[in-house]
Amino acid sequence: DGGITQSPKYLFRKEGQNVTLSCEQNLNHDAMYWYRQDPGQGLRLIYYSQIVNDFQKGDIAEGYSVSREKKESFPLTVTSAQKNPTAFYLCASSNQGTGRPQHFGDGTRLSIL
Amino acid sequence: GENVEQHPSTLSVQEGDSAVIKCTYSDSASNYFPWYKQELGKRPQLIIDIRSNVGEKKDQRIAVTLNKTAKHFSLHITETQPEDSAVYFCAALNQAGTALIFGKGTTLSVSS
Numbered sequence: 001d002g003g004i005t006q007s008p009k010y011l012f013r014k015e016g017q018n019v020t021l022s023c024e025q026n027l028n029h030d031a032m033y034w035y036r037q038d039p040g041q042g043l044r045l046i047y048y049s050q051i052v053n054d055f056q057k058g059d060i061a062e063g064y065s066v067s068r069e070k071k072e073s074f075p076l077t078v079t080s081a082q083k084n085p086t087a088f089y090l091c092a093s094s095n096q097g098t099g100r101p102q103h104f105g106d107g108t109r110l111s112i113l
Numbered sequence: 114g115e116n117v118e119q120h121p122s123t124l125s126v127q128e129g130d131s132a133v134i135k136c137t138y139s140d141s142a143s144n145y146f147p148w149y150k151q152e153l154g155k156r157p158q159l160i161i162d163i164r165s166n167v168g169e170k171k172d173q174r175i176a177v178t179l180n181k182t183a184k185h186f187s188l189h190i191t192e193t194q195p196e197d198s199a200v201y202f203c204a205a206l207n208q209a210g211t212a213l214i215f216g217k218g219t220t221l222s223v224s225s
Contacts, residue, residue, distance in 0.1 A: 033212065040122070042202060042217035043157070050211060058212065090156065099145030099164055099206060102213060104156040 003027040006091050006105035012113050013078065013085060021076045021108045023091035029103075030096035032074035036060060037088040037107075046089075049074055050096065078110060086112050115140045117205050119216025126193050128225045136203035136216050137185040145206040146186050147213070148177060152199045160201075161188070193223045 004025045013019045023032065031050050035043040045058030049068040063082025068074055074093075078085045088109050092102040116139045126132050138146075147162035163170045163177045163186065170177050174193075179186040190197055200220050204213040 031211075035215075040217060042119075043204075043215040045212055045214075048212050056211070099162075099210075101147060101159045101162060103159070104149075106156050 004091060004093055004103055004105035006089075006108050008108060009106065011108055011110045013110060014113050016080045018077055018079050019110070021078070021089055021091075021110070023074045023076065023105060024072055025074075025091075025093045025103075025105075026072060027093055027103065028071070029093035030071070031094045031100070032068070033092040033094075033102065034058075034064075034066065034074070034076045035090045035092065037090055043090065046076065085110055115143075115205075115207050115214050117203060117214045117216045119203050119219060121219060122217065123220045123222070125222045125224065128193060128195060128223055130193055132188075132190045132193050132197070132221055132223075134188045134201055134203070134219045134221070135185060136187070136205075137183075138205040138214075139184070140205070140208045141181075141184060142208045143184075143205040144210075146177070146179060147204050148188050149202045149204070150199045151202065151218075157202060190221075193221075195223050195225050197221060198223045 007022045033048040034046040047066040049055035065077045090107045091105045094100040094102045119136045144165035149157035150160045151157040174191045176189040200218045203216045
């Protein structure tokens with residue numbers, strides 16, 4: 001979906017460094033999500049936000065942080081506390097309410113230098 | 114905790130054959146079940162979804178069936194084509210209705 005933009009496409013992190021992945025959507029969706037994808041592991045939920053200035057931890061939140069200051073933006077910071085950050089990160093958004101389809105961005109591939 | 118199991122992890126079929134992928138979920142309160150297709154290096158794309166008040170839904174060559182009693186749902190692809198080759202993910206809405214729980218994916222290969 002062209003309405004969700006993730007940047008950068010590729011990102012490299014040095015030891016002890018925090019990095020921030022950007023996610024912007026122009027679909028006017030209330031809810032936004034961050035997933036981590038590893039080979040053979042499916043999509044695992046890191047954080048999600050149902051509304052501005054509010055967010056909840058997903059299944060694997062340790063070592064990550066987020067903010068939701070604007071409806072359109074949901075940046076994810078991978079902190080130095082995340083010891084195995086190499087993965088493909090996907091951002092998604094959806095309308096509010098039960099059973100609303102999620103639309104994904106193109107993803108950011110994070111690697112360790 | 115809430116969980117979605119997906120089988121098989123890999124599936125190889127000949128062009129024109131049917132393919133079936135099965136998922137089971139743990140939370141009986143789940144009421145929304147989407148299926149996503151992810152081609153190599155691309156974003157997951159929603160291909161079909163079903164809600165718990167419906168037993169089956171079709172869209173051209175794709176169908177999804179839901180058995181609420183047994184807590185499982187399946188994706189059926191008929192007359193498979195090489196362009197159907199991709200990773201397919203099932204998902205179920207969590208108990209709170211706030212997030213999706215995904216299966217680990219099925220890699221479908223269609224050979225011509």
